Amino acid sequence: MSNTATPETTGIDTATADIDVHNPADGRPVGRVADHSAVSVADTIRDLRVHQPEWESIGVRARAEWIMRFQDWLVDNTARLTDIVQSETGKTRFDAEIEVPAAIDLAKYWARNAEAFLVDEKATPHSPIGRTKRLVKTFRPHPVVGIITPWNLPIMNPCFDAFAALLAGAAVVVKPSEVTPLSAVELGRGWAEIGAPPVFTVVTGRGATGRAVVEAVDYVQFTGSTRTGRAIAVACGERLVPYSLELGGKDPAIVLADADIDRAAAGIVYGGLFNSGQACISVERVYVEAPVYDSFVSSLVAQVNELRQGQDGRDFAFDIGAMATSAQRDIVQRHVEDACAKGARILVGGKPTGTGTFFEPTVLVDVDHSMACLTEETFGPVLPVIKVADEAEAIRMANDSTYGLSATVWTGDRSRGERVARSLEVGAVNVNDAYANIVNFALPMGGWKDSGIGARWGGASGIRKYCRQQAITIPRGPALSREPLWYPASRIRSRVVTTLMRAVDARGWRKLPNALRRNR
Numbered sequence: 001m002s003n004t005a006t007p008e009t010t011g012i013d014t015a016t017a018d019i020d021v022h023n024p025a026d027g028r029p030v031g032r033v034a035d036h037s038a039v040s041v042a043d044t045i046r047d048l049r050v051h052q053p054e055w056e057s058i059g060v061r062a063r064a065e066w067i068m069r070f071q072d073w074l075v076d077n078t079a080r081l082t083d084i085v086q087s088e089t090g091k092t093r094f095d096a097e098i099e100v101p102a103a104i105d106l107a108k109y110w111a112r113n114a115e116a117f118l119v120d121e122k123a124t125p126h127s128p129i130g131r132t133k134r135l136v137k138t139f140r141p142h143p144v145v146g147i148i149t150p151w152n153l154p155i156m157n158p159c160f161d162a163f164a165a166l167l168a169g170a171a172v173v174v175k176p177s178e179v180t181p182l183s184a185v186e187l188g189r190g191w192a193e194i195g196a197p198p199v200f201t202v203v204t205g206r207g208a209t210g211r212a213v214v215e216a217v218d219y220v221q222f223t224g225s226t227r228t229g230r231a232i233a234v235a236c237g238e239r240l241v242p243y244s245l246e247l248g249g250k251d252p253a254i255v256l257a258d259a260d261i262d263r264a265a266a267g268i269v270y271g272g273l274f275n276s277g278q279a280c281i282s283v284e285r286v287y288v289e290a291p292v293y294d295s296f297v298s299s300l301v302a303q304v305n306e307l308r309q310g311q312d313g314r315d316f317a318f319d320i321g322a323m324a325t326s327a328q329r330d331i332v333q334r335h336v337e338d339a340c341a342k343g344a345r346i347l348v349g350g351k352p353t354g355t356g357t358f359f360e361p362t363v364l365v366d367v368d369h370s371m372a373c374l375t376e377e378t379f380g381p382v383l384p385v386i387k388v389a390d391e392a393e394a395i396r397m398a399n400d401s402t403y404g405l406s407a408t409v410w411t412g413d414r415s416r417g418e419r420v421a422r423s424l425e426v427g428a429v430n431v432n433d434a435y436a437n438i439v440n441f442a443l444p445m446g447g448w449k450d451s452g453i454g455a456r457w458g459g460a461s462g463i464r465k466y467c468r469q470q471a472i473t474i475p476r477g478p479a480l481s482r483e484p485l486w487y488p489a490s491r492i493r494s495r496v497v498t499t500l501m502r503a504v505d506a507r508g509w510r511k512l513p514n515a516l517r518r519n520r
Contacts, residue, residue, distance in 0.1 A: 019178050019204065024357040025090035025311040025322040031182045033204040041173075041203050041212035045144055048171035048199060052143045055199045056169035060118055063167050064111040066196045071107040073190045074100055081186060083314075085155055088180040090322030090356065092312040095275050099183075102439065103159035109441045110463065114167040117460040118467070127504050129497075134474040139467035141169035142242070146217035148175045148210050148232075150224045151324045152278040152379075154183035160456055161221045162187075162200065168466040171199040175213045178206050179324055211235070219243065219466060223280070226377075226403075226450045233453070244454030244465060247447060248377040249280050249405030252398035253434075254420060255296055256391060256411040257289040263432070264410035265299035268383065271408060271434025273307070273361050276323050277332075277381040281406040281428070281438060284378055286385045287394040293387040297347070297365060300385065304348045304361050311356070320381060323357040332359050332380030335373040339364055339384065342371050349381070369400060377403065391420065399425045404448030408434050427451065 021031040036044075055063065074081070078100045085096045123135035145165040149157035158174045165172050176184035181204045188202035203209055214220055214235050220243040222232050229245040236243040253271065255264045272283035288296045309320040323329045329352060336350055344367045349360030359381055367374055367384040374384055388394045398407060406428040411417040414431060421429035427446045428437040437443055444462065446455025456462055484493045503511045 019181070019206070021088050021180070021182055023087050023090055024324055024326070026356050030087040033178075033181045033185060035178075035205040036203045036209050036212075037205075038208065038212035038215075041205075041209060042216050044201055044203055045146075045173060045213075045216045048144050048173060048201065051198050052141075052169075052171040055166075055171060055197050056141055058197075060115045060167060060169070063169065064114055066194075067107050067111045067163055067167060069194045070191060070196065071104055071111070073194050074104050074107070077186075077190065078104075081155060081183065084182050084186055086312070088154065088182045089151070089324055090311065091275060092318045092321040093314055093316050094312075094319065095321060099153060099155040102156050105439070106159055106441060107163050110163045110167050113459075114164075114463055117463050118168065127501075129500065129504070132476055134476055136472040136474065138470045138472065139168070139464055140470050141165075141467050142219040143170060144217045145170040145172050145219045145221065145466055146175065146213040147172060148213060148220070148222045148224065149177060149184065151177035151179035152275060152280075154180040155187070157223055158184050158187055158202075160223075164456075164463040165219075165221070165466040166200060168463050170219070170466050172201075173213060173217065174200075174202045175210050176202065176204065178204065215239070217241070221456070222246070229452065244446075244456070245452040246280060246405075246445070246454075246456065247450060247452040248403055249282070249447065249451055250284050250375070250377055250401050250403040251281055251406050251408070251426070252285040252287060252401070252424075253283045253408045254391075254394045254398055254410065255286065255288040255292065256394075256409070256413075256416070256420075257291045258412035258416075259292065259410040259432075260412060261292055261295050262299050265296060265303055267408065267410065267432070267434045268300065269303050269307075272383045273304075273320060273381045274435070276321055276359070278324060278328070278379050279435075281435065282379070283383065283408060283434060285374055285398070285401075286383055287388045287397055288385060289391065289394065290387055290389055293385075297363075297385055300383065301347050301363055304363055304383070307361055309353065309358060309361065320361050321358075323359055323380060326357050328379060329357045329359050332378055332382060335371075335376065335378050335380075336362060336364070336382060339367055339371045339373045342368075344371060344373075344384070369397070375401070395420060395423045399423075402450045405451035406430070406437060406447075408432075425449065427455065 018035045019033050020029055023030050081100050082096050085099055118139050121137040125131045147161045162172045174184050184202045191200045214232055220236055222229055223246045226247040229247040253268050268283050307319040310318040312318045344364045347363045349362035352359050361381040364384040404426040407424045407426045408430045409417045409420045417431035425448055427448050430436045441457045442459050444455035444458030484497050499513055
């Protein structure tokens with residue numbers, strides 16, 4: 001099979017194309033996209049603004065029907081989309097094939113639940129005086145949402161956020177990484193192909209294109225590095241534009257002495273090496289209680305040694321694919337070399353393969369927190385393993401990080417696992433599993449500390465984040481000629497109102513008017 005994405009298959013206009021896209025596994029060209037200018041981005045967003053009010057006005061049920069038609073398109077084009085994902089990322093077929101089904105699943109979740117999540121809320125007045133009003137909270141979309149995505153999951157990342165924003169009633173512009181833009185371009189083409197309203201589009205380009213998106217939209221959802229996230233936060237702060245950031249991670253795994261060692265090792269191999277370790281919630285640090293350290297390391301090494309690495313087609317011949325960029329491969333190599341220079345030992349792997357951007361799946365031991373592989377985000381196929389005395393030390397070392405995206409805990413006692421989870425300074429914890437939180441959309445996905453601000457998913461909050469909350473008060477009962485506290489000023493009306501307020505709000509004898517309190 002050919003997993004080459006050409007301008008013909010992606011719908012890209014080669015006349016304006018000026019970014020070449022290559023398959024990192026072998027360096028061959030697979031497509032070209034435009035480097036959209038700031039003027040082009042502004043024009044695109046201006047057009048989205050024209051069409052957004054009608055999109056909002058058709059109501060959530062009609063919007064959900066469009067999302068489900070797009071889901072149909074995803075189902076019908078799954079194999080071709082997976083080919084494109086492979087072509088621009090160098091993933092194995094096993095890793096690539098999960099992307100479209102995950103998007104299909106997410107489309108169904110939001111389409112089924114959006115109406116209930118966005119229904120007006122009736123608030124209960126906090127006092128008897130407030131009962132003179134009917135209180136309503138509505139959810140109105142930010143007109144245009146900008147979604148800026150990284151290169152590691154080129155189908156999933158845009159869909160993670162676009163479906164919720166579209167169902168909220170917003171128009172959406174996606175700016176994918178210039179490393180892997182072809183999949184997002186296909187999503188934009190698919191939306192147009194089903195005849196959907198022109199409220200979802202994709203702009204491609206380098207950093208300047210992303211900055212132009214941030215400068216023009218009403219809400220920014222960014223997934224990527226902490227450094228870039230900080231810059232986006234500053235830019236949004238200057239414009240007073242809301243944003244949500246999912247940033248870097250250095251996710252710890254804790255293996256307790258009562259764990260099923262082989263299962264823990266298997267879960268950590270998958271959790272750390274899926275997509276060649278290029279996932280925001282990849283396991284990047286492993287803390288193992290001393291009594292089972294040797295047996296765990298033995299199992300881990302045996303399982304990593306069994307992995308097959310290479311350039312895959314459609315036949316699932318390999319487990320580990322290429323890294324998306326040579327720059328990311330070089331970061332992984334630097335982390336491994338730094339660790340070895342400071343006393344770490346390589347038990348498996350430890351070097352580039354010499355072909356494309358492949359880096360061998362690697363297990364490191366005798367590591368400590370002076371090493372970059374335990375303090376900086378590696379984003380690659382490296383598993384550093386640390387022996388700890390006990391649970392308390394494991395928790396302390398797991399929390400010794402500027403990052404706080406997610407973690408895993410491995411134990412034979414689920415209650416213990418939950419207790420340890422509640423001690424970790426991260427946004428999500430999986431007990432006896434890896435990546436479980438990323439497919440459970442009722443829970444929020446967001447980071448603490450330098451891992452971000454805000455969260456995606458999480459039930460109603462995951463779609464309401466793309467909305468502005470609006471409070472409406474409507475009178476109850478007979479209409480008055482004027483409210484008690486309207487002008488002109490009146491001592492009597494003021495005292496009546498404030499006395500009633502004190503009677504409702506104060507405690508004990510303090511509810512009494514001053515005159516009665518003096519006579520107590």
